[in-house]
Amino acid sequence: MALRGNLRDFTITQLLNLINLARKTGTLVVDGPSEQAFLSFREGKLAYARVGQDDGSLATVLHKANRLTVNQYRAIVERAGRISDKELGLLLINAGYLTQEEILANLQNYFTEIVRRLFTWVEGFFRFEPDMLPPSDRINVRIDLENIIIEGSRQLREWEQLSDEIPSLDMALKFTDRPLKNVNLSVEEWRVVSFINPKNTMRQIAQANKMNDLEIRRIVYGLLQAGLVEIVRPEGAVVSQSPKMFPTQDKEEQKSLVNKLIGRIKSL
């Protein structure tokens, strides 16, 4: 039977565990909330990964890891766009620019980071394609899944706890009366703090700061625990009462109805 389903029923951690135990070869395709990810495996080990618009090429990986400058990256893409990653890797090694170990370490970090990102996806569909192997022009690695799975389980617990604390990102934040003085905040926290306004939902703040759901929840949780902010309904949100609340739309009749309820409860 095809390995496919919904992330709500089967988490990324559970999928990795299955692939690891069954020593599967193929590609796990995950359609997340806003992008698609491809994780390729050989005999239960992670071989390659890419997500969204990133092409997962060696040049991109090294550029993202700040091992290539923008100009070097552009030059490689323009002039050496047709050579495979293996050839590019050899060129960089022969030129003494990077060692083989450094190239492999950067690829491993990049692929592992993609899997970590997937741990925050709780919505989406997955399918495992046993016939889809990583592109032949890419460098494959062999990453054991055990440590990633343990880390994923940890993150899943954190995610569940944070989701309990902050169930909806469609609520806004406002500062409490405590002054924001002598508080040591990280750069990320300051970025969130700068957007705190009852008009902005947490989802909007996350989007403005390019943070995923887990990252924004983590920061908001810290600010809540420190008593610096509180969760409020967003200003400007539709606060009109649901038409189904009252059997009548007439305001005076609604008030009279509530007064009747008050009278009845008092008389109980």
Next chain:
Amino acid sequence: MQTVKMVVTGPFGAGKTEFIQSVSEIDVVSTERKISNQAEAAVKEATTVAMDFGRITVDEDLVLYLFGTPGQKRFDFMWEILSEGMLGFIVMVDSTRPETFREARSILETFRAYAPTPYVVAANKQDMEDAWDLEDMRHALRLDEKVKFLPCVATDKNSVKTVLLELLYSILAEME
């Protein structure tokens, strides 16, 4: 016949069913099942899996329905359905079980996100010796000073009446 509804929510074992039972003029239509989880079974023998349903007839034209939400997290899909069209909601918290405060806070936030209706928080079992002080609970639940946080004994009709009245006063205030 006109009907309006209020929702009573809160963690497992907070006292929602007793709360409704104290004021309902009909025997509460309760969908209770024996608890399979041993830890939860130690708290009480049966739990609400769908909802509790109580009724207070105001006059021949108006009826107030009280809906109690299932307390166990795996039935939270029912919450949004039950919250549809409610006048307001009451979050029940067991004052003697601080391990449920976090969940109560989460439920409160979830319901606040569902509907912009007034709400009150009721600290149940305030008659028990090991009940937490209201002020401490307010901090633990991270409730703003403006949120009505009321002592309550769900089995005592007068106590339940006070909570319902406070919610109705808040609904009235919101309409002004």
